[in-house]
Amino acid sequence: METKRIQSFISQNxxxxxxxxLIVAIAIYDPSFLGLNPLRDVLNQSSTRIIIAxxxxxxxxxxxxxxxxxxxxxLTAVVSASMxxxxxxxxxxFPNLGEINFLLPIGLAILVGLxxxxxxxxxxxxxxxxxxxxxxGTMVAVYGVNSLYxxxxxxxxxxxxxxxxxxxxxxGTGSFxxxxxxxxxxxxxxxxxSIFVWVVFNxxxxxxxxxxxxxxxxxxxxxxxxxGRNLIYxxxxxxxxxxLAGVLEAARTGGATNNYGNMYELDAIAACVVGGVSTxxxxxTVPGVVTGVLIFTVINYGLTFIGVSPYWQLIIKGSIxxxxxxxxxxxxxxxx
Amino acid sequence: MPQNEYVLEMNNIVKEFPxxxxxxxxxxxxxxxxxxxxxGENGAGKSTxxxxxxxxxxxxxxxxxxxxxxxxxxxxxxxxxxxxSMIHQELHPVPYRNVMENLxxxxxxxxxxxxxxxxxxxxxxxxxxxxxxxLDIDLSPDTMVHSLSxxxxxxxxxxxxxxxxxxxxxxxxxxxxxxxxxVEQLFRIIRGLREQGVAIIYISHKMEEILRISDEVTIxxxxxxxxxWPAADLTTDLIISKMVGRxxxxxxxxxxxxxxxxxxxxxxxxxxxxKSFKDISFDLRRGEILGIGGLVGAQRTELIEALFGLREIExxxxxxxxxxxxxxxxxxxxxxxxxxxxxxxxxxxIFPVLSVHENAAxxxxxxxxxxxLLLNEKKKRVDVDAMVEKLRTKTPSTKELIMNLSGGxxxxxxxxxxxxxxxxxxxxxxxxxxxxxxxxxxxxxIIVELAKQGKSIIMISSEMPELIxxxxxxxxxxxxxxxxxxxxxxxxxxEIMRLAAQH
Numbered sequence: 001m002e003t004k005r006i007q008s009f010i011s012q013n014x015x016x017x018x019x020x021x022l023i024v025a026i027a028i029y030d031p032s033f034l035g036l037n038p039l040r041d042v043l044n045q046s047s048t049r050i051i052i053a054x055x056x057x058x059x060x061x062x063x064x065x066x067x068x069x070x071x072x073x074x075l076t077a078v079v080s081a082s083m084x085x086x087x088x089x090x091x092x093x094f095p096n097l098g099e100i101n102f103l104l105p106i107g108l109a110i111l112v113g114l115x116x117x118x119x120x121x122x123x124x125x126x127x128x129x130x131x132x133x134x135x136x137g138t139m140v141a142v143y144g145v146n147s148l149y150x151x152x153x154x155x156x157x158x159x160x161x162x163x164x165x166x167x168x169x170x171x172g173t174g175s176f177x178x179x180x181x182x183x184x185x186x187x188x189x190x191x192x193x194s195i196f197v198w199v200v201f202n203x204x205x206x207x208x209x210x211x212x213x214x215x216x217x218x219x220x221x222x223x224x225x226x227x228g229r230n231l232i233y234x235x236x237x238x239x240x241x242x243x244l245a246g247v248l249e250a251a252r253t254g255g256a257t258n259n260y261g262n263m264y265e266l267d268a269i270a271a272c273v274v275g276g277v278s279t280x281x282x283x284x285t286v287p288g289v290v291t292g293v294l295i296f297t298v299i300n301y302g303l304t305f306i307g308v309s310p311y312w313q314l315i316i317k318g319s320i321x322x323x324x325x326x327x328x329x330x331x332x333x334x335x336x
Numbered sequence: 337m338p339q340n341e342y343v344l345e346m347n348n349i350v351k352e353f354p355x356x357x358x359x360x361x362x363x364x365x366x367x368x369x370x371x372x373x374x375x376g377e378n379g380a381g382k383s384t385x386x387x388x389x390x391x392x393x394x395x396x397x398x399x400x401x402x403x404x405x406x407x408x409x410x411x412x413x414x415x416x417x418x419x420x421s422m423i424h425q426e427l428h429p430v431p432y433r434n435v436m437e438n439l440x441x442x443x444x445x446x447x448x449x450x451x452x453x454x455x456x457x458x459x460x461x462x463x464x465x466x467x468x469x470x471l472d473i474d475l476s477p478d479t480m481v482h483s484l485s486x487x488x489x490x491x492x493x494x495x496x497x498x499x500x501x502x503x504x505x506x507x508x509x510x511x512x513x514x515x516x517x518x519v520e521q522l523f524r525i526i527r528g529l530r531e532q533g534v535a536i537i538y539i540s541h542k543m544e545e546i547l548r549i550s551d552e553v554t555i556x557x558x559x560x561x562x563x564x565w566p567a568a569d570l571t572t573d574l575i576i577s578k579m580v581g582r583x584x585x586x587x588x589x590x591x592x593x594x595x596x597x598x599x600x601x602x603x604x605x606x607x608x609x610x611k612s613f614k615d616i617s618f619d620l621r622r623g624e625i626l627g628i629g630g631l632v633g634a635q636r637t638e639l640i641e642a643l644f645g646l647r648e649i650e651x652x653x654x655x656x657x658x659x660x661x662x663x664x665x666x667x668x669x670x671x672x673x674x675x676x677x678x679x680x681x682x683x684x685x686i687f688p689v690l691s692v693h694e695n696a697a698x699x700x701x702x703x704x705x706x707x708x709l710l711l712n713e714k715k716k717r718v719d720v721d722a723m724v725e726k727l728r729t730k731t732p733s734t735k736e737l738i739m740n741l742s743g744g745x746x747x748x749x750x751x752x753x754x755x756x757x758x759x760x761x762x763x764x765x766x767x768x769x770x771x772x773x774x775x776x777x778x779x780x781x782i783i784v785e786l787a788k789q790g791k792s793i794i795m796i797s798s799e800m801p802e803l804i805x806x807x808x809x810x811x812x813x814x815x816x817x818x819x820x821x822x823x824x825x826x827x828x829x830x831e832i833m834r835l836a837a838q839h
Binding site: 206209218219221222282 | 644646665666667669670676678683684685686687688689690694697698699701702705709710711713753757
């Protein structure tokens, strides 16, 4: 009985254990990894990824998938950056634009993300196109939209740079002191978003409906849930989160090009599945997704920290994705 | 060497799960060339015992003896190679492949030179025909499987079992979705197998069938074996009393309800589909149980799904309390105080990966919505769990995943889901299908209690005694048309059958 309890504890908390083991293993190699700075770097690098992964998690839990996430991040990064250049910058996207309140472009970028999420939702819910295909379509089209915008006169596909310091500081590189420790602003933003998403998942009707739709779409319909409307809401929220992530990417890097966000969706999906989100729907938690992202960042950052070749990192990353899902499958297969 | 009396002996099988003893020293002895019925309520341990036989579970104690030799069965592949096959309740063929490819899947006959081997389609077709002829199955080897009826797929599965040279074939609820004619065909195949010396372990809840087809009956209750008897010595009542461990003088609860004024008026309801329901008119009173009888294909499910907004209506009207209503979706139906318990519990009822609590709460979330979109989780938990408990659902806790519950208990959770919405009209589609006798009685009691509270109930059932025992009136359909409404007093199985087969 006792061994069974331990087994069940391990299988319930596998990803958290994996994260701890990873950190311990790296720390054994180089104890300085446990210092404040590496830890802060890991969190810093995870922040936008967490926001994107949480957006993707919404959709995975409904039993769908979202391939357009990365491209929407790219588009919204360009949109926000294009309006936030310093006025004396030599090559401005909008040469005659004055210094506007930075909340305006941020709001606009989030709105753009939301609109493309909404389009995904409508294609999936109203035209019954499988999410894989629907979001594959928007993924391609959004890149087109982004490139057209990016190629407009006078920018002509030049990287957008010279972003305002107030903007990059607050939403990118800045930090604040908390009990003598300096915490990056974007870490705080990621925490706020995680709490927001956790509340939506667990405390709202939309969250309950999301789990139900992913758990059994037909049963959800019979239970009186308007499946289509809920899907549209969910895709829209996910889109808005990508929009926010795009803004943060622009702020963090101090610029944007139309290639921003490329393939981010695959990292996000990988983090979700490693974090225990089921690709068949109905299962997934916010702590799981956050841990999934952290695992990948720790691999990236930690292995670089101790000098492992980036090519080996890719092999380890790939193995973890497959192993995590294989382990999860076993867990549910055993329960049947 | 003397012929063994039993082809299979499972002696003193013990299987424990955390907190429960699923099998307590259960012994099952099966003679070759016989049909051995295995009976018991859901949760009695029948499936667990069969899973031990098929290598899905490894028993914690006891021994399995096959034709006199003790065997260990670690997985289903070994079980198959030892001559043990199982026809599951739900069949999973490869839909877009033909009959013979499904039959010989994984062991196609080949021909060729050395390592270069091609599939020998001609031999495969011939082997298939030979096999079908021996079993008297009427199926063409190259029909696509997705176009076959459930019963044909089942015949295919049986043929597959035979092709593995199985000496023991386990059939789990084989008739649950068959029509009467198809049941006869199945029985013919079973009798043929019996003559060939194959032993059949037959799991079913249908007493009449068991008594007709089986030679011996083993009854289980709560993980224990109650006994084995020749079928000839048993009656339906005897079996029931042994299964539930008490005498069932009444199979249906005492009725205390009196139908009141008319609540629902349906007039000339017609589906846009040509073969579906046509021109259906009836009234439903408050506190009335209206049964709907008919054969498979009578379009009964389609009718009540249309009432619930799941299917389109071409013409006709629905009035509630005299007001005409347009029910375009289940959402609207719910607002009008309707509830639907669907026939296919697993397909359209439960959310397998969600907890009992979430499953029960889902239709009534609105009630717990506070300002700012947040839910009153505490109140929701109290209300929902109280309802689940009130229906005497057996579950370790309401946090348990619903997929780990037995069919009867899943059905209670679904009933709880709808009762929480405080419906006026409950549409119940085969509410006791695949549920054991004890749980059936509890579900009947709940239905009668609801009628007493003034709720109106429409209940589809394919079990005649249930229809007659429960309904105030019985509406009978045949091929989409209403062929008659029979009052409780005049209802008899013959009368309903006559109306159900009128066209």
